Amino acid sequence: LMSPEPRIVIIGAGFAGTMSALSAARLRDAYGAEDGIEIVVVAPEPVLNMRPRLYEDDPAQMSAPLEELFRVTGVRFVEGCVRTINKSTPAVIIEQNNGEQITLGYDRLILAAGSRVVHPPIPGLSEHCFSVDQRHEADELWQHIHELAEQPVSEQRDTVVIAGGGFTGIETAAEMPQRLRTALGKDANVRVVVVERAEAIGPDLGPGPRPVIEEALSSLGVEWMLGKAVTKVDATGVTLEDETRILSKTVIWTGGLRATPLTEQIEAPRDELGRLVVEHDLRVPGNPEIFATGDAASAATDNDGHRTLMSCQHAMPLGRFAGHNAAADLLCAPTMSYSQERYVTCLDLGPWGAAFCEGWDRKVMLSGSAGKKIKEEINSTYIYPPKAEREVALAAAKPGITADV
Structure with a gap:
């Protein structure tokens, strides 16, 4: 499926993929290029799963619909799973939910297909x-x-x-x-x-x-x-x-995580978790048309040697920068260097409360019920996508925005 206009294809509709789409739409809108760049998200279903909340009660309800959000921001959704990234075409081969395969060409690709828990070969x-x-x-x-x-x-x-x-x-x-x-x-x-x-x-x-x-x-x-x-x-x-x-x-x-196997289809450095080690603008080295973000990317958060973790705290800002930069590249605008110097940890400890920590040394600032209040705000508000209102959604996708927690 080729397009007469430049196309950004985003693989994944998780925290990073959703924010990538909105951020690309935001810059496209700012340049008045809505009819000049097509933004396509490919994922099994148009929902954002609240993965950080799946340890909670009734996890089947832990998702947020994305169809209307994509519609009002001019993002096209394609249902299916990307099986192959063909750089020479360039295109992705998608297996749709009915088993059929389609090919979708791209001018810029954002890999935001996340991670999975590793299952080692332990008997049983x-x-x-x-x-x-x-x-x-x-x-x-x-x-x-x-x-x-x-x-x-x-x-x-x-x-x-x-x-x-x-x-x-x-x-x-x-x-x-x-x-x-x-x-x-x-x-x-x-x-x-x-x-x-x-x-x-x-x-x-x-x-x-x-x-x-x-x-x-x-x-x-x-x-x-x-x-x-x-x-x-x-x-x-x-x-x-x-x-x-x-x-x-x-x-x-609950063993460790590993990045999507799709990273292995791109010839570039990867870390021990299978993540692509990206440049400051989240571009994949040696692959100028491909950006990696979220759990698929290892990016420097600051100048002190810290790198992103597989966490929605990093995935959402990473998505904002990846979408912006992919669109900027097509608009001949300057890209932005990702940075995220503030780091916090909020660990839910059940009925006892929670531990809210600041810094990479994770100094406990609040615990018990006070920490729990922040954790509940994060889980019920901060990690959810913005309202399906065009101006609100695009404003929420501006690179550099972080939750005030």
């Missing part, structure tokens, strides 16, 4: 583990927990094992005791165990918030086993590397 992991990575997976876990009440009382039924004590594992664990008691009864003898192969809980979060995390999890009755790895999962529980057995009908895998 694929067959017996739940996940909170994707909306349908989190919903399967939610349904499963509610169905546990139909089973006889047992240690297996009442125990949840969370494999991975990082950010997602901690947030999931903190929610789980209350969720289990809601499903099984307030007097149920529930047990929640976090298994982490590192020697500390939240290893990537550093020592700053660790005392708060440990206090919160302890008060909620969550256990953690450190320096141990899961080596096998089966229908009755998990086996650890020291042969310890934990009986459980609910094992949740």
Whole structure:
């Protein structure tokens, strides 16, 4: 499908992809070029999944519609998954939801196809583990927990094992005791165990918030086993590397993330997470017509050596810069260098509250109920797309905007 006008194709409708589309539309509008540049988003469905909220209750509802937002801002949506990036054409090959394939040419490409949780070759992991990575997976876990009440009382039924004590594992664990008691009864003898192969809980979060995390999890009755790895999962529980057995009908895998495999189709440097190491304007080195953003990109946030994390906190600003720069390139306007010097961490700790930290050393500024208030504002307001009103939506996509949290 070729176009007589220059076309920007954006792969992905997550936080970075949505903001890329709106930002490109914003600059196109500012230059009066609405009829001169076509902006196309390719994704399986026109919704923004609230991935940071999938550890919460009723995850099937954690999405925001995008159809009207795209319509009022003049963004075209194509349903399907990009399977191939053909640089020589240049075009992408899309497998539509009905199985048919179409080819879509591009003048500028923005890769915003995100990331997925890594599933290592641990026996039984694929067959017996739940996940909170994707909306349908989190919903399967939610349904499963509610169905546990139909089973006889047992240690297996009442125990949840969370494999991975990082950010997602901690947030999931903190929610789980209350969720289990809601499903099984307030007097149920529930047990929640976090298994982490590192020697500390939240290893990537550093020592700053660790005392708060440990206090919160302890008060909620969550256990953690450190320096141990899961080596096998089966229908009755998990086996650890020291042969310890934990009986459980609910094992949740929260292992690390890896960028979309589409990054491997682009000849350029990638980091250990599979992300494309981009230039300051988010262009992919050696590929002047391709920009990478969100979880598909590793970008410098400042001049102190810090780089973006796989987080909506970075994905949304990255999207604003990527969309702007792709459109600027076609309009012969200067591109902008991405930077985002302020960094915060807000970790949900269930009914206990939350930990709000500032800086890369994650100094705890607020905790408990005060931290929870900020986390609720982030999860209910800041990460959602703007209203489907043209001026409001385009204004929200200006590069450099950050949430005031």
